[in-house]
Amino acid sequence: MSTIQNPILPGFNADPSIIRVGDTYYIANSTFEWFPGVRLHESKDLEHWNLLPSPLSTTTLLDMKGNPSSGGIWAPDLSYADGKFWLVYTDVKVTEGAFKDMTNYLTTATDIKGPWTDPIKLNGVGFDASLFHDKNGRKYLVQQTWDHREYHHPFDSITLTEFDVETMKLKPETAHTIYTGTHVKLVEGPHLYQINDYYYLFAAQGGTVFTHQEVVARSKSLDAYSFETEPGDPFLTNLDIPDNYVQKQGHGGLVSTPGGEWYYASLMARPWNHVNESSTDPRGWSTLGRETSIQKVEWDEAGWPRIVGGHGGTTFVEGPKDAIATEAPADHSQHDDFTSPTLDINWNTLRVPFTEKIGTTGDGKLTLVGQGSLANTHDLSLIARRWQAFYFDAQVKVKFDPFSYQQMAGLTNYYNDRHWSFAFITWNEIKGHVIEVGENNRGNYTSYLKDDAIKIPEGTEYVWFRTKVRKESYTYEYSFDGTNFTEIPVTLDAAILSDDYVLQSYGGFFTGAFVGLAVVDYAGYDAKAEFYDFDYKELGDKALGDGTYSWRASESRFD
Structure with missing residues (x-):
């Protein structure tokens, strides 16, 4: 039993x-x-x-x-x-x-x-x-x-x-x-x-x-x-x-x-x-x-x-005395190399199905077509999957060539149109192609890097983004070679992506946090971004203090 x-x-x-x-x-x-x-x-x-x-x-x-x-x-x-x-x-x-x-x-x-x-x-x-x-x-x-x-x-x-x-x-x-x-x-x-x-x-x-x-x-x-x-x-x-x-x-x-x-x-x-x-x-x-x-x-x-x-x-x-052993994955980790012409079953879109208006997938890449901002409830190019553990890493390789600050592509942690964060490639007047981190908190948007946005070196074809979610907080990292990652000096409060926080200011509080891939082009020029090799790796539910994590919960919230 x-x-x-x-x-x-x-x-x-x-x-x-x-x-x-x-x-x-x-x-x-x-x-x-x-x-x-x-x-x-x-x-x-x-x-x-x-x-x-x-x-x-x-x-x-x-x-x-x-x-x-x-x-x-x-x-x-x-x-x-x-x-x-x-x-x-x-x-x-x-x-x-x-x-x-x-x-x-x-x-x-x-x-x-x-x-x-x-x-x-x-x-x-x-x-x-x-x-x-x-x-x-x-x-x-x-x-x-x-x-x-x-x-x-x-x-x-x-x-x-x-x-x-x-x-x-x-x-x-x-x-x-x-x-x-x-x-x-x-x-x-x-x-x-x-x-x-x-x-x-x-x-x-x-x-x-x-x-x-x-x-x-x-x-x-x-x-x-x-x-x-x-x-x-x-x-x-x-x-x-x-x-x-x-x-x-x-x-x-x-x-x-x-x-x-x-x-x-x-x-x-x-x-x-x-x-x-x-x-x-x-x-x-x-x-x-x-x-x-x-x-x-x-x-x-x-x-x-x-x-x-x-x-x-x-x-x-x-468990039931007559249970029949069921084979299922040990956790909900996911790797997607985008070789299938249809989205993996773990991916979701907002309000509408995944069509060519949003993008295409297959042959080893996901292409998304920039539409509205992440605050948009009508036209949005975002695919996302649930957070299913308190501790996980997610990363993706991105190719994007923006010519306006109104164009963005990267990795997002998302609750709803009023509550999300976004690590993305964009453009500014001073440095050209840059990496920025933004957050929408109760509908109020903050750019965290501003004039210190990270310049992407000339000739760089790809940027890798990684997010590290650690229960109470989470961070973003970037890499120009896919091996050596640098943490972006912004630590975000995970509570902002919770039902309970959203309830304090808004009646819709019924979902949960997602991690996803998104392209924005609210300039209306349909800028496209390519995504490769998405990886979501669960580390467990409880940090043990030695760099490892345990999924086995105690009976108490506070042990």
């Missing part, structure tokens, strides 16, 4: 929807404004997971151009019934203010790897929609319900609406409230399960921050207001356990093993603090975003589910 260490999906893998089909488990996660939409993994042991192709890979299935940061795909729901996979997903177009304009869609596939059917529009009542397949053959959409009226709480309730499988449409006249949550409010993320004589509703509350929690309610019918809440503590929360290595648990899904054991997959985070900060205020900075945890579940004598180890869960979890 194995021991599973949390998180099972490290780095920005939020809002897990978990199912089992036969002996295989699948998890679908939110992707927000990143394309392609919905992240899928599979496993046979709940411990080792392999990334699958994303289902929403075309603009027919997902059109997010112009979406705000942290809009897009919220909390997809994956289910399996009638011999096929059903995927419900939400595309959120408005994130700030009184309104959450959105559309919920449904697509299906007989194979998890696709093809997926053209989307069916469901409604826009609220986000976090899931599809419940009743044993009697009827189907229902279960969803958070949004209320824009300023004299009501915006998270109104959980609504149930019957779905007609003949017309493949909802029956809005059947919509009714089944649960309003508790006094904690912000009820969302609903999933219904039919177990023995009860319908069990799992729902998140408290907001997807350190106050997050999951509650369970049950009823013997699906009638309005018929669900009663599980007595005692919330099913899952870390609110009252600030020292736990695992934090923010709540929103997620329940799954059973073939042998009848039960597990709950939840979003989680691993915050850290600067050495001069209190460990409780601020609670910490979650630069890896909201990840996915797994907790074992037992049922008490009254038929209520309980987390093994208490409502805060544990870092190390007993």
Whole structure:
């Protein structure tokens, strides 16, 4: 029997929807404004997971151009019934203010790897929609319900609406409230399960921050207001356990093993603090975003589910007795020599798919065509991958010939359009081709080198960039030969790329830090840059002080 260490999906893998089909488990996660939409993994042991192709890979299935940061795909729901996979997903177009304009869609596939059917529009009542397949053959959409009226709480309730499988449409006249949550409010993320004589509703509350929690309610019918809440503590929360290595648990899904054991997959985070900060205020900075945890579940004598180890869960979890060993990479390190005509599965673009407007890949190089700045939410030439460890190095070789300071190409660490940094080749009036480091912090841009920008020697064809991320901070380096690197004298605070920091000034705080390759030409002359031999190498999660790193976490945030 194995021991599973949390998180099972490290780095920005939020809002897990978990199912089992036969002996295989699948998890679908939110992707927000990143394309392609919905992240899928599979496993046979709940411990080792392999990334699958994303289902929403075309603009027919997902059109997010112009979406705000942290809009897009919220909390997809994956289910399996009638011999096929059903995927419900939400595309959120408005994130700030009184309104959450959105559309919920449904697509299906007989194979998890696709093809997926053209989307069916469901409604826009609220986000976090899931599809419940009743044993009697009827189907229902279960969803958070949004209320824009300023004299009501915006998270109104959980609504149930019957779905007609003949017309493949909802029956809005059947919509009714089944649960309003508790006094904690912000009820969302609903999933219904039919177990023995009860319908069990799992729902998140408290907001997807350190106050997050999951509650369970049950009823013997699906009638309005018929669900009663599980007595005692919330099913899952870390609110009252600030020292736990695992934090923010709540929103997620329940799954059973073939042998009848039960597990709950939840979003989680691993915050850290600067050495001069209190460990409780601020609670910490979650630069890896909201990840996915797994907790074992037992049922008490009254038929209520309980987390093994208490409502805060544990870092190390007993694996299933009937687990089938799954082969998966030891970590998430990646090398890309760009020989394929398509992007590696780990790469993502913002809002739109990778097309010739952004660039091309193949024959050993990635070519990107300069468009808008990294603050642009419409036209941007950026490919990026998740930070999935607290300690890693990433580097790339770049060829670029700018003639204007409005043209830039290089390596970026990126959270959203308001929060990022960029080490890049550009041009200035004094030195010609130079290297600069810039940072956008809450939308305020800073050039760090200015008149001390590093001159690129005449005749230099390539510049290598490297970033070294060391949990609380990170730096950039450059090289003109690919062997001897020089550190740029700028140390950046990694907290600026965290959900928690962004939350302080902006309502969109749902993703995580990425490292990526970008070209900017806001002059509008389509300057091109070539990238070669990208390398992302994970060093582990915890520095040991001897130049090495350990991925094995303790039970405490502070050990």
